[in-house]
Amino acid sequence: MRDLPPPRLDQAGPSLAIAARGLAKSFGTLRAVDGIDLEVPRGEIFAVLGPNGAGKTTLMRMLATLLPPDGGTATVMGHDLMCAPQAVRGAIAMTGQFASLDEDLTGRENLILLARLWGFSRRGARARAEALLADFGLSGAARRQVKDYSGGMRRRLDIAASLIVTPGVLFLDEPTTGLDPTARQRVWRLIRRLAGSGVTVLLTTQYLEEADQLARRIAVIDHGRKIAEGTSRELKAATGSGFLHVALHDPGGLDAAAALLSERLGHPVSRNAEDTRLAVMAGSAAEANAALAALIEAGHDVADFSMGTPSLEEVFFALTGRMEEATP
Amino acid sequence: MTDAPTGETGFARVERPAPPSAAANALTFGWRAVLKFKHVPEQLFDLVMTPIMFTLLFTFVFGGAIAGSTGDYLQFLLPGILVQTVMFNSVYSGMGLSTDFQKGLFDRFRSLPIWPLAPFAGLMAGDVLRHLIAGGIILGIGLALGFRPEAGVAGTLAAVALLVAIGFGVGWVFIVIGLLVRTPTTVMTLGFTVLFPLVFASNVMVDPATMPPWLESVVALNPVTHMTTAMRGLFAGNAGVGAVALALALPVMATLVLAPLVLALYRRR
Ligand SMILES: Nc1ncnc2c1ncn2[C@@H]1O[C@H](COP(=O)(O)OP(=O)(O)OP(=O)(O)O)[C@@H](O)[C@H]1O
Ligand SMILES: [Mg+2]
Secondary structure (H helix, E strand, C coil): CCCCCCCCCCCCCCCEEEEEEEEEEEECCEEEEEEEEEEEECCCEEEEECCCCCCHHHHHHHHCCCCCCCEEEEEECCEECCCCHHHHHHHEEEECCCCCCCCCCEHHHHHHHHHHHHCCCHHHHHHHHHHHHHHCCCHHHCCCEHHHCCHHHHHHHHHHHCCCCCCCEEEEECCCCCCCHHHHHHHHHHHHHHHHCCCEEEEEECCHHHHHHHCCEEEEEECCEEEEEECHHHHHHHHCCEEEEEEECCHHHHHHHHHHHHHHHCCCEEECCCCCEEEEEECCHHHHHHHHHHHHHCCCCEEEEEEECCCHHHHHHHHHCCCHHHCC | CCCCCCCCHHHCCCCCCCCCCHHHHHHHHHHHHHHHHHHCCHHHHHHHHHHHHHHHHHHHHHHHHHHCCHHHHHHHHHHHHHHHHHHHHHHHHHHHHHHHHHCCHHHHHHCCCCCCCHHHHHHHHHHHHHHHHHHHHHHHHHHHHCCCCCCHHHHHHHHHHHHHHHHHHHHHHHHHHHHHCCCHHHHHHHHHHHHHHHHHCCCCCCCHHHCCHHHHHHHHHCHHHHHHHHHHHHHHCCCCHHHHHHHHHHHHHHHHHHHHHHHHHHHHC
């Protein structure tokens, strides 16, 4: 069968878990993934960061053999995606964006089912299920139907279901979307522990903090294209030498202040999620100083300001230009 | 809070066991169908309520008028009701499939190194089980109401075997629909829209000789008619080989044509 070629360490090199070149996928006229190159070293956590509709899920589904690419090539753990999909499947596990569990079955039965499909004996499957349930803090809920699980429990069970056999690469599509901060921390710890045991993790996220916290390297994608890649430090450094952060006493003046800063400094101004602070790239400290002086001269009541490296969030906005609405 | 840092077993490296056979994969999916029965016994209610209502309503409301006596009518109606039961059953299996897809369960199955048709084989195994249970219940009710298979146990077993074959073949149709249609409710609507005219424009409820000629010729072309004729023949002990072959034509063709189509759709989806 063509799905079982001899193991081969090909041109991608043995040190790469994932090597993709020009991967592309269109839905009709929409180029969901538009030529993405990716190199993920073995044993690393790698984050793909992008807004809704950027193509994260599509990219991941292609790498997990769930969606045939229209163009490009890729190897996963040395197996070619197109020539040896069954070998790729043997080396990966995927936890999709939405829990892929049988809601009618219990947590334990879900895991046993998958263990049996992997080829464990009846007894082996039971033992494997118990071990995973214990490690994911789900022993107490093992005999409850999954439809009665909370979001965090589902997520953990879903990840556990991907670890029946230790995968070479684990794909996690937005592993903490919709979780509360405690549940998110818990999943983060699980992911770090997995990486510690040698599993390569490719995760997608919309949360900059998540990428910053977990991943060694981050690829930022938007509209199906990779717009930046590097460590979080590199991404921040690449965006600009300095960022001017300004907070006003009167939030009502933010729009006017943003317009002024953008005009003076020639860069788009972003604001934080709480709508209390503005951030803008500044070419130099002198320019920042002048802009600030102009702001105060115009009558804005500046509560607080600082110069510093940008947060990942600001990097993201600078790269994708998604905060244009802040500059009229 | 802890993540249960006791025993490191779950995080220890676990290698892949020897790959299981295709049959073992299919059996595992069959086991899943059995578990579903255990956890969702209500589904049995969905499966048998409609045929029970049909049997009771038609027998007691129309039976006397159509066949002279309710007893005679039940004798006429029940084999066709069994055919209707397995056909409606298949709609539920298409809905189940659509639900599994919607929930992303099939993404998990598809990313496993297993025989690609195994989930469907398991689905079919579950279907057969459901056909047997629902068919058994309807037959039991029929017997209690006075249905008498003249061909005895052997004839009844033959009829049940044919019933399962019919269900198996028709099952492919709804698997294809389940793969093509996005939501489970659409599968149901579509399924019943197709099945109701098929069941009514057949010889299940009334003798087609009483229908207008144009309808009679439609009924003669309806596969449900041939299935019902063969079922009646098997229960009565007078079924010809030709009748059984005609009844099996659609299921066999469906399997031959649709099984490869299912595989292609599944790979593409
Ligand atoms: N099966 C499909 N058919 C048509 N269009 C699709 C399909 N899947 C995805 N798309 C489109 O492709 C684009 C990328 O989708 P994708 O799901 O990969 O984005 P994403 O980055 O995962 O977004 P999100 O953060 O919302 O999950 C979107 O515009 C989406 O509407
Ligand atoms: Mg997505």
